[in-house]
Amino acid sequence: MRIYQPREELRPYVRYYWVLKGDEPFGILTFPIGCPQIIFHKKTPLYIPELDKSQSQFTISGQVNFPAHIQSDGSLEMIVAVFYPHTIGMFIDTLPSAFYNLEISGYDIENRQVNDVVQKIFDCENNKDCIDILEGFLLSKIRPSLNINRIGMSVNRLLRVPSTSINALADKACLSKRQYERVFRETVGMNPKEYARVVQFQKALWMMQRGESNYAGIAAECGYSDQSHFIRNFKELSGYTPEALIKHCAPYSDLFTNPA
Structure with missing residues (x-):
């Protein structure tokens, strides 16, 4: 796993980004962490038995109150943005209460601007460049209230x-x-x-x-x-x-x- 820190202007809103690649199947126990996440899967998404579903290629992970045993089939490349507990709604124009205890497809929020950025990320081969693309979008959405x-x-x-x-x-x-x-x-x-x-x-x-x-x-x-x-x-x-x-x-x- 590789960790990337957000640029200074985003640090009040984004905790960090992480990138993980793997070619071996695994399962791991995860807990409620108190922070929503946006996840981009460039290969096979993770499977969550507790929800009986796989994550979307573009996933918004909300606040949860249960543990989960996530699984990878061994074809993994994911980029994750971890937000502070109270900030993700500003960037996706959707109330976080809409995805409580859920892993939803980011495409379901039907935000054309977000979808355009997501496509650019999936078209980009270098993961650090992908994060730069994401940060450009996030910077344009900063609207403290x-x-x-x-x-x-x-x-x-x-x-x-x-x-x-x-x-x-x-x-x-x-x-x-x-x-x-x-x-x-x-x-x-x-x-x-x-x-x-x-x-x-x-x-x-x-x-x-x-x-x-x-x-x-x-x-x-x-x-x-x-x-x-x-x-x-x-x-x-x-x-x-x-x-x-x-x-x-x-x-x-x-x-x-x-x-x-």
């Missing part, structure tokens, strides 16, 4: 303190709780309480990734009410208890790790 800024501040608050209450987040955003929940869901793609669960889970993964094994300490640091709450939530989002996951694979937090 009050709601994007509000929700961005909320997401950052949750990353720092996952136990922050919805009422406190709504007050900080100068919105009623009902307004805040609607704006958050439309901007991020899931409701704030559910997204906070993903953040707690990802922070727990990050602590385990760094070698922490005191589950009571992890529960307290991540804002769980107790150790049992932590283990129950962890299993719902990963399919494993923390102890069982460590035996299955090395814990890794996509949300709290910034690949260089």
